[in-house]
Amino acid sequence: MNQNKQMAELLFPNVTLTIKDLEERFPRRKEGTVVTRFAPSPTGFLHIGGVYTALMNAKLAHQAGGVFMLRIEDTDKKREVANSKGIICNVFNRLGVTIDEGVISETEQRGEYGSYIQSERIDIYHTVAKHLVETGYAYPCFCSEEELNEIRAKQEELHVAPGYYREYAKYRNVSYEEAKEKLAEKGSFVLRFRVPDEINERVGVTDLIKGYIEMENNINDFVLLKENGIPTYHFAHCCDDHFMGTTIVMRGDEWVASLPIHVQLFTSCGFTLPSYAHVAPVMKLDGESRRKLSKRKDPESNAEFYLEEGYPIKALYVYLYTLINSNFEEWYLANKDRDLDEFEMTFDAMSISGALYDITKLNNISSEIIYTTSVLDNVNNQLAWAKEFDLDLYNRLTSDLEFTKRLFATQGPDSSEHRKDLNCYKDFLHVFGSLYADIFELNNDAYAELIEENLPKEYRSEIVEAFITYFTEREAGSEKTLKDLSKELGYTDKKKYAKNPELYRGVITQFYKGLRLLLTHQEHGIAMDDIISVLGYEEVIRRLKLEL
Ligand code: GLU
Secondary structure, three states, X not given: OOHHHHHHHHHOOOOOOOHHHHHHHOOOOOOOOOEXXXXXXXXXXOEHHHHHHHHHHHHHHHHOOOEEEEOEOOOOHHHOOOXXXXXXXXXXXXXXXXXXXXXXXXXXXXXXXXOOEHHHOHHHHHHHHHHHHHOOOEEEEOOOHHHHHHHHHHHHHHOOOOOOXXXXXXXXXXXXXXXXXHHHHHOOOEEEEOOOOOOOOEEEEEEOOOEEEEEEOOOOOOEEEOOOOOEXXXXXXXXXXXXXXXXXXXXXXXXHHHHHHHHHHHHHHOOOOOEEEEEOOOEEEEOOEEEEOOOOOOHHHEHHHHHHHOOOHHHHHHHHHHHHEOOHHHHHHHOOXXXXXXXXXXXXXXXXXXXXXXXXXXXXXXXXXXXXOOHHHHHHHHHHHHHHHOHHHHHHHHHOHHHHHHXXXXXXOOOOOOEOOOOOHHHHHHHHHHHOHHHHHOOOOOHHHHHHHHOOHHHHHHHHHHHHHHHHHHHOOOOOOHHHHHHHOOEEOHHHHHHOHHHOOEEHHHHHHHHHHHHHOOOOOOOHHHHHHXXXXXXXXXXXXXXX
C-alpha cells in the first residue's frame, strides 16, 4: 500500500464506499437538463434576498424544463433554529414555487439524489475526503490553536501573507507514521486540501451574470473537514453540487472570492465544474447611501413579513421579477393577462451591482393587483388571510359576508371612484374599519380637531339637522343631490369663496369632509356615495344623530 492509501485508511477506517459507488448511487441526469438549487441554512429566518435568489433559480430551471432543488445547509449546528425547514418550505409553498427535489417540509424530502440535508450526507463527504487523501489532495493537520497563532505571528513578523500555505503549512508533508502517532495522541484531526505545488498564479471563471472574472489563485491549504468531521461550506458545495448534478450554481456574490478554492476542489476531485451565477445582494436606500437589507433593522427583509401583511402572491412575483430582470417590467405591462411563467428570464438582464429594494414600488404593484382582482377573489383572499393572521377579523368578515362583498365592491375599476385603497389584505380594517359600528365608536384621536375645522361648533347642529333631513327625503324618493344641499347651505368652490368669503359659509370640500367625518370619524377613505350606500339609511341617520 502506498503512503497515501495507508494514510486514507488511517484517517477513514470506517469508510468503505468509493467515488464509483457514489456515482452509481447518484446516476448522471439526462444530458442537457438544467439543474439549479437554493441552499439556505436553517437559521429560522428566510431573507427576502434569499427568496429573490430562489425565484431566479426556480425560474431558470422551470423555463428550461429542468429541476429545482431545495437543499438545507445545516453544517453549523450552533446557528440552527428548530422548524426552520418548515418556515422555508411554507414560504415556497405559499409562493407556489415547485420544489422538484429536496426538502419539501419540516420532515419530508423528495428526489433520488438525497438526502438533501447536509448533516445527513456525512458518509458522502467522508468518501470523497478519503479519495482526496488517497490521491494526495488532502492531508490531516493536527495544529493546535496556539500553533496556528504562532504561524500567524511569524508571518506578521516577516510581512508575508497570513495563512496556512507552503512552508507555513506545518503538516503539509506529514508522514504516515507521524500522523498515526499524532492521531493516537490527539484523537482527532482537521482535514486540509493540499494545494498542488504547481498552480497558475491567476484563475478565471466566466460567471453567467458578472461575466469573466479573473483573480489571484488560492495558495492556502484550506480546511475540508473540521475536527468534528463536518465539512466546510466549500467541500460540501463541491460534493453536493457534483452528486446532485447541479448545472448552474446561482448564489450570493459573497462567494465570488471563494471561486479559486472551488475550481481547485472540483478539478482535484475530477468533477466537472458547474456554471456559476453570482447574485449581488438586494440593497436599500438609507438616506443617501445604499446598504444591504438588514435582518435587524428592516422588517421587510423577512420573507414571512409579506405573508403576514397579506400581499397578493402575484404582487410579490411581479415585484421580485422586476428586480431580477431589467426587461421584466416592460414585458409585464404589455402582457398583464399572461401567466408570469411565460416570461423568459435571462442572465444578461440581471443586475451586476445589486437591485434596489423599494417597498413603495411593491405597494404600487400590489394595490394595482388588488384593484384589478374581482370582488369575489378579493373576498376569498381576505378571508384566507384573516383566517391565518387575524381570527377576530375572520369572524367579523364571515358573520356578514354580504357586507364584506359590499366593502370590496367600493374598490376596483367598476367602483364609483375607481379607488385602490388596499396595498395588502392587512390594510382591510384600516380602510374599512370605521364602517363597522363598533370600530366607528372607537373614534379617532384627531376627530375633535378635524370636525371643528370643517364644521365649527357654532353651526354644526344646523348642518347635521340638514343632513338628516336630506337623507330622510332621499330615502323617500327625493332626487336632490349632496351638491344641491351644499349650495343651499351656503358652500361654494374655492375661487368664489376666496373672492367674497362673507357671502358664504365655507368651501364645498369642508362640507364633504364634514360629512365624511360625521359618518366615519375619518378624514380619508372610500368614496362618499359608497360610504352612504354601504352604511345604509338607518346607520347613516344613527351616526349623524350622535353629533346632535
Ligand atoms: N448555505 C449557503 C448560504 O447560505 C448557500 C450558498 C450556496 O447557494 O451555495 O449562503
